Amino acid sequence: MAFGKGCHLHLIDGSAYIFRAYHALPPLTRKSDGLPIGAVSGFCNMLQRYIDGNSGADAPTHVAVVFDKGSHTFRNELFEDYKANREAMPEDLRPQIPLTRRATEAFNIACKEIEGYEADDIIATLACQAREAGGRVTILSSDKDLMQLVGDGVEMLDPMKNRRIDRDGVVEKFGVPPERVVDVQALAGDSVDNVPGAPGIGIKTAALLINEFGSLEELLDRAEEIPQPKRRETLTTMRAQIELSKKLVMLDCETPLDFTLDDLEVRDPDPDKLMPFLAEMEFRTLTKRVAEALGVEPPAIPDTTPEGANPDDSTAEAPPIRPEAYETVRDARALQDWIAQAQDRGWVAVDTETTGLNEMTCDLVGISLCVEVGRACYVPLTHRAAATDDLFGSDDLADGQMKLDEALALIKPLLEDPAVMKIGQNMKYDAKVLARYGIDIAPIDDTMLMSYAMNAGLHGHGMDTLAERYLSHTPIPIKDLLGSGKAQVTFDRVPVDEATRYAAEDADITLRLWQMFKPQLHRTQVTRVYEGLERPLVPVLAQMERAGIRVDRDALSRMSNAFSQKMAGLEAEIHELAGETFNVGSPKQLGEILFDKMGIEGGKKGKTGAYATGADVLEDLATEHELPRKVLDWRQLSKLKSTYTDALQEHINPDTHRVHTSYSIAGANTGRLASTDPNLQNIPVRTEEGRRIREAFVAEPGKVLVSLDYSQIELRILAHMAGIDALKQAFREGHDIHALTASEMFNVPLDQMTPDVRRQAKAINFGVIYGISGFGLARNLRIPRAEAQGFIDRYFERFPGIKTYMDDTVAFAKEHGHVETLFGRKIHTPEIGAKGPRAGFAWRAAINAPIQGTAADIIRRAMIRMPDAIDGLPAKMLLQVHDELLFEVETGAVDDLIGVARDIMEGAADPVVKLDVPLVVDAGQGANWAEAH
DNA sequence: CTAGAGCGCTCG
C-alpha cells in the first residue's frame, strides 16, 4: 500500500530504546560464549511488547525503527563541541549495537539509519513527508528534542510512561507551541548535548520571552526593549551563539533518504528469520513466548550451563509507579503481614518520615516499607489530628494510627534482623533517627551510596535525581505536602492519605533503584569500593555524629561581644576615611568607594560588572592606603562572628549541650567527606584570633581531646603514585620534604636553607598536587608569571616522573572518562574533552582527584576499623577533618588511645595497597581543640 | 517575603 491519507506511521527512536534497555538491565551474557547481550535482550523484549500492543483498531500501517549512525554529524561542522560532553559508549554495549539492527530486521520491521545523521533528523524528515502525504504519525520516544515535530497529525508517545503528547502536552512542557520549541531550546541551551544557548536563561525564562516577542528572531531584533539589564545584555552580546544554538537544535527535515515511506509498510514477522535469531541469542523465555504467539514450534536452545540458575532474558518490565495503590497500615495485624513478607524475601526497602531534617532533634512521624516493586505501605505513627479551627493545628494525634511503642516493638526485630537486608536512600539519616528510638538498624544497603560509588562526578545522587534519571519518574515533591517559606508545616501535620502516597512512593522508588544498581555495581567493578569504603562508614559516622562535641557557649558569647565592639570601632574609622557611611559588608559598595569615589587606580571588574574586592586585591592596596587594611581587619572579625561565634551557638543541641555535625558521604566527588550543619571541617586555625574559636571546642570534665593527623599524606601519595624515588627516599628517611625540594631545585645545601626558599618550594609541592599552572603559582607566590613558569620547568626537570604522572593521568581520563584512586574508587571526568578554559579546569581536577581521593580512602579505612580497635577504651571518635581524627578520651587512657589509633591510621592502606612510603601520624592532646591540634 | 546567584572567606 502506498503511503497516503488514512495511513498511520509509527517512528521508533531505536537508539533511545537501546540505552534504555542497557541501563535498565543487569549485565546479561550469552551462556555459551559470554557475549554481552543485556541490551539486545531488553530491546527484543520491547519490540515484542510493541508488536503485541499494536494489533488493535489504531494499528499502524507503516513503521520504522530509526537509529543514529556515526558520531560526527553536520552539527559538528557548525559547532565543534556539539555533544562533546557525551560519555564514551560502555565497552559491553558496543558489540550489541549491530545486534540490535539484526534484531529489528529479524522482527521484520524496517530498520533505518543514515551515515552522519542523528535518528532525530531521519524521524523529522519522515514525519514531514508523512504529514504532507496526508497521513498520521506517532513518534515513540521520550526525547524532548522531538517535541518540535508535534502537531497537525503528529503525536508523540512516551513508551515508558505510556503517555501521549500532543500540542497541549508540548505547551505544558515548554510553555510554547511546538513550532516555537526550537526558539526556546536555542535560548535555554542543553547541557547534555552541549548546546550553549544563552547563559542564565532556562526554559521558563525562554518561554516567557518568546511568548512576549512572538519569535526568537523578533526577540533578538528587539532585544533593546528588554527591561532587565542583565538579560538585555546577554541577548545582545550573545546573539551569534544563540543563533548557532538554534541551528543545532533545529531538526533537519531534508535528510537525504535512500528509501521512501512506502518501504516502511508493516509486515508480519517471519518465523523463519525471527526464531533462528532469538535462538542464536539464546533468549529462552522470549523464544518460547514468540513461538507461541506465532504458532510455531520453538527451536531447541542447548543449555550450556549445568546450574541453569542464572536468569536469562527474564526482563519483565517493572510495573508503573502508582502512589494511589499504596497501603496505609493502621493496625498490628496488617503490620505483621508486611513484616512477614519482608522476612520471607530477605530484604525490604525502608524510609522514615520525621518532623524535620535534623536527625538529632526531629521526631519520628511514620515508616514506609516496600517488599516488591509497586507494592509498598506506610505506617503512620504520630500524625496530628486535623485543625479544629482556622488558626491552629491540634496537638492531638490523629485517629487510625498504631501506637508508636507498639509499632516499634513489632518492627524492631525486622530492622535488626541480620537475615533481612534493609534498603534505603541515605540510610545514615534513618539509622540516626531510629537509634534515638532504640533501634539499631542492620544490615543495610544504600542506593545513594551505590550511585555515588558508580557515578561520582557524573551526576547527583539524591533520590529525585536518581528517580528522574533511572526511572524517568518525578517523585511527589515534598513541597506539595509541606508548603514552603513561612507557611511551611511539619510532616506530622500532613494528612495520612497524602503522607502514604508520598512516603510509600519513596520506599518503592528506593527498591526499584536498588534492583537496578545491585548488578551494575559488579558491572562497573566498584563492589569493593561500595562494600568496603562507603557502606561500612554509615554506622561509624552515625555514631560520631550522635556523639557530637562539647562547645563552650559562654566563651563563644564573650568573643562575639568583643568582636562586635572592635567591628564598631573599625566601621567608624572606615566611614571616616571614606567620607561617608556605607555598608562595609557589601563588596559592591566598597568597590565603588575605593575605585570610583576615592579614585584608586587598578580596579578590575568581574563578569557581573562589580569591582573585585577580594583579600588579595585589598592586600595590594593596603601598601598605599589606610582604608583597605581596616576593611580586611573588619572582614576577619565579621567572618569569625557571623560564621563561628554566632552561628555555632545556634547549633548547640539543648538536650546534649553538644554540637552535632552531619557528614555527607556522597558529597565530594573525590571521596572526601563533607561536613554540614554546621561545617566543623573549616573551624579557624591559621590565625591567632581564629584559634580562639577552637578553644571553645572542649572535652568533658575528666576527659581530654586527642587529635591525630596524617603528616603530608597527599605528598606521600604523590611520591608513591608517580614513583619519584628521591621523594620516596626522603619520606622513608624522615626528611623535611619542602626543604629537600628547595635544595634540589635551587641548589641550596640543606644546612643553608632559608625560610623563604623553603616557602617557595612548599608552594610548588602543593601546586603539583593541584595540577600546577604558571599562572596559579605566580599568583600564589606573588611573583611574575615567567618566573613561576621557570620554577615549574625546573621542578619537572628534576622530577621527570611528575610530568609523566600528570600526562598519563589526563590521558587515562580521556580514554576512560574517569580516573581512579589506588583503592579502585572511580571519579568521573565528563568535562575532560572540553575545549577552551574548561579544559584546564578538567585537567587539573583529573590530576588532583586520584591523590586527594586516595588520601580520603585511607582515612576512611582507618575510621571503619576504629570502633572495633578502640572498643575496650573509654574513648569516642568525634570528628574527621580530611587528614585528622579527633577523639574524646578519659584522662587516664590517653596514651593507650594514641597507641591504638595511630597503629590503625598508619596501617590503614594495608593490606590492599603496599605503599612505597610510610604513613606518619602526629598526635596531640589538650583540654580543648586548639591545644590538641 | 523568598529563592537563587555571586562574592568572599574558612578549612584540608
Add this chain to the structure above:
DNA sequence: GTACGAGCGCTCTAGC
C-alpha cells in the same frame, strides 16, 4: 581565565 576539594553567611536581584 586558572591553582584541587568543600560549606556557609552576607548582599543583591528578580519575581511572587
